[in-house]
Amino acid sequence: MTVVHLTEHAPAVSVPLPDAAGRAVAASRILDTAAPDPYRTGHWTLRAGSKVGAVSLPVPGGDPVTVRITPKVPIARLFFLIGYSLDPRGWRDGDVEAGDHDELLPALAHAVERQVDRALRQGLLQGYTAVEESALVVRGRIREAEQIRRRFGAALPVEIAYDEFTTDIAENRILRAAVERLLRLPGVPQDVRRRLLHQRVRLADVTPLVRGQELPEWHATRLNSRYQHALQLAGVVLDGSSPGHVAGELRIDGFLFDMNKLFEDFVTVALREAFRGTDRTCRFQDPHHLDEAGGIRMKPDFVLYGPDGEPQAVADAKYKAEKSGGYPDDDLYQMLAYCTALHLREGHLIYAKGNAPHAAHRVRHAGIVLHQHALDLGRGPADLLGEIRSLARQMTAGGTV
Structure with a gap:
């Protein structure tokens, strides 16, 4: 190979x-x-x-x-960005153990296996699932319409429906699917593969998901709290846009993160958390139109609305570093269009890294100020979130955040 x-x-x-x-x-x-x-x-x-x-x-x-x-970003920092984007109030740096791996897939496989092991340490979670079947004894309730349609008045077998308390629930199915997915991927270290095989044995009685089938829904509750970190990482592994996708006629078996999307998710979620508890509303990928006829669509990454429902700030996340010649001018033109359509005097472009933490450009004859902010993803989580909070304060022009 x-x-x-x-x-x-x-x-x-x-x-x-x-x-x-x-x-x-x-x-x-x-x-x-x-x-x-x-x-x-x-x-x-x-x-x-x-x-x-x-x-x-x-x-x-x-x-x-x-x-x-x-990735250029350290693996530990990458997992923080992923975890915070998924669950900003329940996930903190250090929740995921990536081992000594410096490549993404081995580190991800290690992290998922560790989280699954912690989730299953007290045994498999059980819950109620709805079952509909034909039986010789009555259990639960009789499905009268099905009995008439399928049995034509015969007494047996009986079409019944009941709730069964079992380990074959959505949470366990998702964990099994993630474990099996990782076992099929190239580059998983042998020691991690052995531990993943052990987790698959633990989940052997759970119904496997069919490839291409939608993931079953699960909801965070007090009962499945020990599963939640494992389920969130499993969701990352099973994301349909990453593994096993098809490009043209060529089937690709593997796992890919789009750092553009990850950076956008982290920035927008962190900004939303910075405004939590205020009277403002945050919307992601909010659809608007540049022209009055509504023919030119645009979707800023982040729009902040005041209590009156009017836009107060707009931001766009760009996963790119500033080069010696500066950031691309196209980003400024895009932000100018956002500010014009939303009737805002300021707009904010947020980059992964830059030569300076902040730059501002006042547009001639318009009075609109376009800000360019640079985040250093190499900094620790507390410092990085502090930068986001400082940026949120700038976006509200001295407002309380």
């Missing part, structure tokens, strides 16, 4: 690859650049973008090729 190691947003590298493997990587569209190297025969020029993780790609007539993309 050919294994290609890349780093998120790193410069392009020339990698020795058979043509069939290179074409498979290009067809997957998981990299920003995947093309034959014009200067070196048998090499391909590859460059990773904002997707991180590991995938295994089938190669017609050859061995599969595995692409592993390492």
Whole structure:
């Protein structure tokens, strides 16, 4: 098996690859650049973008090729961003043990296995599930309409419905599906794989989910509190946009995070938490129109509304670092459009990292000020959330947050 190691947003590298493997990587569209190297025969020029993780790609007539993309953000910090986005009030740094792994997939598999082990340490959670079946004895209630439709007046068997107290519930099905998903992925260390196999044995009596089937719903309650962190991480593993997706006619088996989406989720959730307890309302991806006819749609990442229902602030998260020439001008034009349509005097662009923590631009003849803020994702969780709270105060122009 050919294994290609890349780093998120790193410069392009020339990698020795058979043509069939290179074409498979290009067809997957998981990299920003995947093309034959014009200067070196048998090499391909590859460059990773904002997707991180590991995938295994089938190669017609050859061995599969595995692409592993390492994030620039430390693994521990990445898990904090994920956890906070999922549950800002219940998840804190240190809740997830990533082990000594410096690649995303091994660390994620380790973290999921540890969380599942903690969840199942007191035994499998039980709950009530609705069962409908044909039986020779009456249990629960008789489904009279079904009895008449299917049995034509016969007394036996009886169509019944009842609630059964069992371990075959949504929470356990999700954990089993996540464990089995990780066992199929490339790059899971052998020691972690062995522990995952042990967890699968614990969940052997739970009905497996069919691939492509929607995940069963679960709701956080006092009874399943010991499961909640494991279920949240399992949901990340089973996210339909990441593993086992299809690009064109090529099936990809693996796991990918889009850092653009993760950064946007973290920033918008952290801003919402900064305004919690105030009389303001926060909306994500709020749909608006630039023109009066409603033909030009736009969806800012974050819009803050006052108690009167009028917009008070707008923000957009951009997972990109400032280059020597500054941030792209297109971002400023986009924010200017948001401010114009929402009738706001200020707009805020929030970047992953910059040369300075803050820059402001006053638009000529409009009086609109466009702010560019830079967050340092390498900082500790407390400092990072402190930056978000400070940014929230700037967004309200001296208001109380």
